[in-house]
Amino acid sequence: MQDKVFDIAVIGLGPAGSFLVKHLDPGLRVIAIDRKSPLGDSGFHKPCGGLLAPDAQKALSAFNMTLPKSILVDPQIFSVQTIDVQTALVRHYQRFYVNLNRHRFDQWLMSQIPDQVQLHTNAICKSIVQSEGRFTVNYLQDGQTHCIQAKYLVGADGAHSLVRRSLFKDFKIKTYLSIQQWFADAHSTPFYSCVFDSELTDSYAWGLTKDDSFIFGGAFAIGSGRRDFEQLKTKLQPYGFRLENPIKTEACLVLQPFGPRNYCYGQNNAFLIGEAAGFISPSSLEGISYAIDSGYLLSQCLNNQADDPNRAYRRGTRRIRLKLMAKYLKRPFMYNQTSRKLIMQSGLMSIPILT
Numbered sequence: 390m391q392d393k394v395f396d397i398a399v400i401g402l403g404p405a406g407s408f409l410v411k412h413l414d415p416g417l418r419v420i421a422i423d424r425k426s427p428l429g430d431s432g433f434h435k436p437c438g439g440l441l442a443p444d445a446q447k448a449l450s451a452f453n454m455t456l457p458k459s460i461l462v463d464p465q466i467f468s469v470q471t472i473d474v475q476t477a478l479v480r481h482y483q484r485f486y487v488n489l490n491r492h493r494f495d496q497w498l499m500s501q502i503p504d505q506v507q508l509h510t511n512a513i514c515k516s517i518v519q520s521e522g523r524f525t526v527n528y529l530q531d532g533q534t535h536c537i538q539a540k541y542l543v544g545a546d547g548a549h550s551l552v553r554r555s556l557f558k559d560f561k562i563k564t565y566l567s568i569q570q571w572f573a574d575a576h577s578t579p580f581y582s583c584v585f586d587s588e589l590t591d592s593y594a595w596g597l598t599k600d601d602s603f604i605f606g607g608a609f610a611i612g613s614g615r616r617d618f619e620q621l622k623t624k625l626q627p628y629g630f631r632l633e634n635p636i637k638t639e640a641c642l643v644l645q646p647f648g649p650r651n652y653c654y655g656q657n658n659a660f661l662i663g664e665a666a667g668f669i670s671p672s673s674l675e676g677i678s679y680a681i682d683s684g685y686l687l688s689q690c691l692n693n694q695a696d697d698p699n700r701a702y703r704r705g706t707r708r709i710r711l712k713l714m715a716k717y718l719k720r721p722f723m724y725n726q727t728s729r730k731l732i733m734q735s736g737l738m739s740i741p742i743l744t
């Protein structure tokens with residue numbers, strides 16, 4: 390039984406879980422479970438635009454981490470073509486993203502998890518129960534169900550977090566269906582585009598060249614998402630988008646926090662980090678930087694053996710919440726049709742395209 394009892398069980402090894410586990414004190418008994426494969430292309434892939442935003446670059450720099458070339462994809466793009474479908478306005482703005490292969494990025498972070506952590510990949514957590522001061526976690530691996538117990542439980546399992554749904558059933562947050570398709574790239578030049586269509590979504594859509602592929606994705610209302618996605622593809626034909634014969638379709642949920650009450654930090658020795666906690670930009674849907682920041686923050690709270698680690702973590706997230714609030718204040722300029730039109734019409738900060 391002893392080898393099934395841990396100090397900390399971590400569900401999910403995206404950037405949040407990997408950063409947490411990497412920085413936990415080696416003296417702690419830690420088990421980490423993720424359904425991804427640590428090597429190769431098979432298994433679960435997190436649907437993602439795979440753009441490393443300046444905030445995420447800064448977060449990695451704080452750990453002196455540099456990206457290996459094998460994670461990058463072709464090409465690196467310096468501007469975003471922004472399209473407002475209602476006004477047919479198109480503008481280009483400078484951007485400083487790194488274009489990468491998200492699956493390989495996650496695998497690279499997972500590869501840095503220290504040996505003392507009991508790591509279970511290709512494993513799916515099925516249930517979590519809290520009783521008598523312990524968590525009982527059941528997970529499926531190689532067709533077999535396993536059961537472990539832990540004093541602390543961490544949900545790093547993304548937008549549709551099983552940990553959050555199991556332990557914090559009353560928590561509600563605005564959620565979109567995100568659909569992303571992959572195509573053999575048929576455009577004459579590579580590009581990155583951001584699309585606003587207020588008739589089909591109050592969030593946004595994106596298109597991006599990645600090696601020989603072009604990905605097109607967006608966030609939509611849950612009930613009508615698939616129909617809205619297809620309609621948007623049709624509407625983008627006049628703008629030169631070539632979105633026929635998708636090779637792969639991915640879908641997942643994406644959260645959009647709308648204020649200070651939209652975060653779920655956990656309580657009673659359960660913790661949520663990264664997108665599971667609601668830490669994702671409400672304007673751009675950038676989430677990797679918040680995953681890294683919250684994962685590291687929690688590692689410090691657990692390492693320091695604070696009397697009340699839940700309280701310490703909640704307090705520590707203040708900086709993350711303030712940053713998210715600043716992003717929230719940006720929303721009207723992006724998502725309010727009138728202000729977006731005025732900004733785009735004015736040409737403010739845009740790059741004139743010389744043909």
Ligand SMILES: Cc1cc2nc3c(=O)[nH]c(=O)nc-3n(C[C@H](O)[C@H](O)[C@H](O)COP(=O)(O)OP(=O)(O)OC[C@H]3O[C@@H](n4cnc5c(N)ncnc54)[C@H](O)[C@@H]3O)c2cc1C
Nearest residue numbers: 401403404405424437438439440514546547663664676677
């Ligand atoms: C379509 C789309 C595009 C996006 N594009 C960008 C972008 O370009 N740049 C950016 O910064 N952000 C982007 N985001 C947001 C970003 O992907 C997330 O905010 C970020 O990945 C959150 O990291 P995380 O570690 O909290 O969770 P995740 O990266 O979602 O990781 C969760 C992990 O938990 C595992 N898991 C989940 N449930 C279980 C279970 N039951 N058992 C075992 N394992 C489980 C999964 O395998 C996964 O590895 C995008 C989101 C979407 C949906």
